[in-house]
Every structure is written in C-alpha cells, then in structure tokens.
Amino acid sequence: MAVTTWWVEGSPRQGLRNLQKTFPMLAFKGGKGEWAYYRDGWEVLRVLIVPRARIPLVERRVRARVAIVIDDMGYRVDRARAFLDLPWSITLSILPFTDRAREIACLAHKRGREVMLHLPMDANGGGEAIERLESRTPGMLLVSMSEGELRALVRREMDQVPYARGANNHMGSRFTRDARCMRVVLQELKARGYYFLDSLTDSRSVACREARRLGLRCFERDVFLDNSRDEAYILHQLTLLAQLALKKGYAVAIGHPSQATLVALRKGLPKLEKMGIKVVPLSEL
Numbered sequence: 001m002a003v004t005t006w007w008v009e010g011s012p013r014q015g016l017r018n019l020q021k022t023f024p025m026l027a028f029k030g031g032k033g034e035w036a037y038y039r040d041g042w043e044v045l046r047v048l049i050v051p052r053a054r055i056p057l058v059e060r061r062v063r064a065r066v067a068i069v070i071d072d073m074g075y076r077v078d079r080a081r082a083f084l085d086l087p088w089s090i091t092l093s094i095l096p097f098t099d100r101a102r103e104i105a106c107l108a109h110k111r112g113r114e115v116m117l118h119l120p121m122d123a124n125g126g127g128e129a130i131e132r133l134e135s136r137t138p139g140m141l142l143v144s145m146s147e148g149e150l151r152a153l154v155r156r157e158m159d160q161v162p163y164a165r166g167a168n169n170h171m172g173s174r175f176t177r178d179a180r181c182m183r184v185v186l187q188e189l190k191a192r193g194y195y196f197l198d199s200l201t202d203s204r205s206v207a208c209r210e211a212r213r214l215g216l217r218c219f220e221r222d223v224f225l226d227n228s229r230d231e232a233y234i235l236h237q238l239t240l241l242a243q244l245a246l247k248k249g250y251a252v253a254i255g256h257p258s259q260a261t262l263v264a265l266r267k268g269l270p271k272l273e274k275m276g277i278k279v280v281p282l283s284e285l
Helices: 010-024 075-084 101-110 129-134 148-158 178-192 209-212 231-248 259-274
Strands: 002-008 026-030 034-041 042-051 064-073 091-094 115-121 164-171 197-198 218-220 250-255 277-279
Touching: 026 101, 064 075, 064 115, 064 164, 064 231, 064 259, 075 091, 075 101, 075 259, 091 101, 101 115, 101 209, 115 148, 148 178, 148 197, 178 209, 197 209, 209 218, 231 250, 231 277, 259 277
Parallel strands: 002 042, 064 091, 064 250, 064 277, 091 115, 115 164, 164 197, 197 218
Antiparallel strands: 026 034, 034 042
8 A cells, every 4th residue: 555645736626636636546535634436345555645735844845054143141031032042053153151041052952943152252343342342241251361361261252152063253253363372272162072163253363274174064154134124125035045044955054033033933934844944053064
C-alpha cells in the first residue's frame, strides 16, 4: 500500500473531486481529509488531503536561510521575553556585566533560542561622545590593553553569559581593525568553542581574516535592520535581507531590542516564510 499527501489550493472537498478525476478506476471511502482507495476489494492507495494554507513551514521547500541577531540584550527581561515570544528562531546577543545578563541567557536557553556574547570593543574617533559611551559600557576591550589584560577580560566576559555559542562585537570599529588584538580575542573564543560574528562596524575589519587563520568559524553581518527606528525602514531592510538570502542562499541581519524592530519582525517575517526563507539560529547557517 502506498501512502501519499495530496496538497490542494482550496478545500479538502475540492481535493477529493480532483482525486476522483485522477483515479476514476478506484472505489473510495473515508473522510476528514483521509481516503482509502480500493480495487477488487484490496486497499491500494491511501491519500491525505491537506489544504496548502495549512502546510507547516518545515514541509515547504526552503530556498534560503537567514539568521537574525538582536544585540544589546542584558538590561530588560521584559524586552527579551517579547523577542523570545516571536515564533521564529531569533538569536539574542547579550552584553556582559549588565544587570540581567545571566537571567536573560538562561531564559533564552530554556526557550530553545541561541545565545551569543556581545563583546564591547574600542571604537573609532574620540571626544566626549565616544568617551561617554565607553564609560557607560563595562568591559570595553581597548587596543591599548596588553595581551594579558585582553585575555583576562575576555574570559571574565565569557563567564558572564552562560550558554553562549558565539560572540559578536559591540561597537569595535577601531578594535576589529587591529590584527594583534583580534587574534588574542579570537584565540580565547576558540578555546571555548565559540564562533564569531563580525558586526562590520568598519569595512576595514580584519576579524574574519584572522579567524580563518585560526580555524575559527566566522560570519559577517549583511544587513543592519534598524539604523533608523522606523517601522517602514525596518520592513525595507527585511526585504533587502530576503533578496540577499535568495541570491547567495543565506544572510545575516543584526537588530536591536526596540519596539519598532519587534513590530516589524512580526509583520515582515511571515512574508519571508512565504518566499521559502527560513529563520535559523546563527550557528545553523
């Protein structure tokens, strides 16, 4: 006996009519979407009829995969819960030394979502604005640090965020251009079995080049979703993400825990699903 699934555009009743046309020589009996077909009293075929609109995502043909990483987690558990409540495999990247870092990491792990460490790194420029930003970000990795200082700080930061599978840079436009500093940090990440995502805050970053030399898996960000916290802009960036993913088979987006980003993901990701694009944890790309 063969069992097959018959996908139909309309209702099961329409599907049944199509089946009767396809197998006019067979008798049938059944109901509620399942029919058994007989010839000379023997069951020769069993068919499940499922409307196409009810086909679960896992049974659709996946044309491309995307990872969506939400940075700057660690301050608000309610905002983390809101992103974890989304029905997609969103990856959370958590800043070390924040008040709720450990709690959010444990919550994400319990919900089956991938956790990353969001490593604060030295930024380009100077002046009061950069100094204020760096002073408000504990654990900033600086290019002026010695190898020993860098190793000790990265180890402390990894201990701050349990269940992390990888890390990416917070800021870091200066740090990711420094081969010496990146090599030290990447060596520590490799020792813990992490991967690295280069947020590409500077196009001259050497992070993935150094990672490849060390044999460490490295990804690069393709799209920033929310440089503007405007819903229409974020939806446009999701469209760009889809185009890139369909072109090369995968793509990586980075966003932030704003209400506009949350609403745009709720509206935009179902459209990506219909295009055959699946949201996966970053490690699965």
